[in-house]
Amino acid sequence: MLRILLLEDSTIDAELIEAQLENLQETFEVNRVATRAAYQAALAQHTFEIILSDFSLPDFDGMAALDLAVASAPDAPFIFVSGVLGEDAAIEAFRKGATDYVLKQRLARLPAAVTRAVNEARERAERRRIEQQKDLLVRELSHRVKNNLAVVLSLIRRTGRGCRSVAEFEEKLIARVSALADAHELLFEGNWDETELLSVFQRAVRPHNKDLSRFDIGRHDLVRLDPRTALSIGMVFNELVTNASKYGALANEQGRVSIAWVVNKTGPGRSVRINWTERGGPVVKAPDDEGFGTRLIKANIEYELGGQASLHYLPDGFRAEIDLPIAESEALRAVSA
Structure with a gap:
């Protein structure tokens, strides 16, 4: 619905203007006002895509109406619809921000003038939206790059502390940075949107066991994770798989790993x-x-996700229990394997 504000004190002229607007190719709604007070109230209470105004009015003039429109609705095109508009007045009107003017003796050109003005305004609005979106994406990218570099620097410092050789340091660091890269790749494939927990697990396991033959996947409720949570969980899965490959069930040919996750729907908040x-x-x-x-x-x-992690080194096998709070929209439905 094209919302039009019409400032016109003459009822007959207003009817003629609305009759011409019937030739527009889209539906419209006209809010007609005739006084300064009503005009100001309409600008304050509603949003209009275009403003049509007479030039001569009883209690104020069209130039004042234009000034109010520029101040209150700068994105709405302003078209004068007047019986007389001299050349000097027209030049001054354009200088102040008017879009066009249509003489009342030639109202037949009003629909075309309105259509052109509205389309140009919409194009400007779309360009602004695209620019704003681009700026937002650039800021978000900069933020994520800084965060990721901080994570990598932390991995470098802390990995080096427990290593006995350069070769061990290189191996561990490559594995951890690769896990971070794999999680980023998964998020990129999903347009940096929510990602399924199952996909995060499969991507983290892939470098160690491509066909998942050593894993028994039990019940796995469908859980979608936001990007920050997916990155953290991906790093956690990598550490669990790496530990199992070196010291645990995946260190020989017989061991196996069972993994399952269940959404807890009771209590004040949901968790998995x-x-x-x-x-x-x-x-x-x-x-x-x-x-x-x-x-x-x-x-x-x-610390990152506000959950709990319990690690148990039992003689018959390592166990980990992780409780993770999730948003209401992330727990969609239960799927049993």
């Missing part, structure tokens, strides 16, 4: 419980010191 269970691997012993991998898991879950 992720269970990671290893069996059939070497005998597990709790480490003497908490390594960076363990700290990374807890930092991502507890």
Whole structure:
């Protein structure tokens, strides 16, 4: 609906103007006012796509109406519809911001003038929207790049502390940076929108076990994660798989890993419980010191995402229980494997 504000004190002229507007190619609605007070009230209370105004009015003139429009509705085209508009007045009107003028003796050109003015205004608005979107994307990209560089620098510093050789440092650092890159790749493929938890898990496991043959995937409710959560969970899965490959169930040919996650729909907020269970691997012993991998898991879950991570080094296999708060829209439906 094209909303038109018509400032016209003559009822007959207003009817003639509206009759010509019937030739527009889109539906429209005319809000007619005849006084300064009504005009100001309409500008304050409503949004109009175009303003049509007489030049001579009883209690104020068209130039004053134009000034009010420029101040209150700068994006709305302003067209004078007047019986007499001298050349000097027309030049002054354009200088102040008027879009066009139509003589009442030639109202037949009004629909074309309105259509052109509205289309040009819409094009300007679309260009502004695109520019604003571009600026937003640039700022968001800059923010994400800075955050990612901070994460990488942290990985470099902390990975180096627990390594006994350059080769070990290189191996661990490449694995962790690759996990971060894989999570970014997954988000990029989804246009940086919400991503399924299952997809995050599969992408994190892929470098270690491409066909998932060593994993038993149990119940996995459909959970969609925002980009920040997906990146953190991707890093967590990478640490779990890396640990299982070196010391746990994936360190021999017989071990297996079971993973499942269930949405908890009770209580004041929703959460998802992720269970990671290893069996059939070497005998597990709790480490003497908490390594960076363990700290990374807890930092991502507890500090980044506000969840809880419980790690259990049991003789028959390592287990991890992760409770993660999720937004209402992220828990869509339950899917049993």
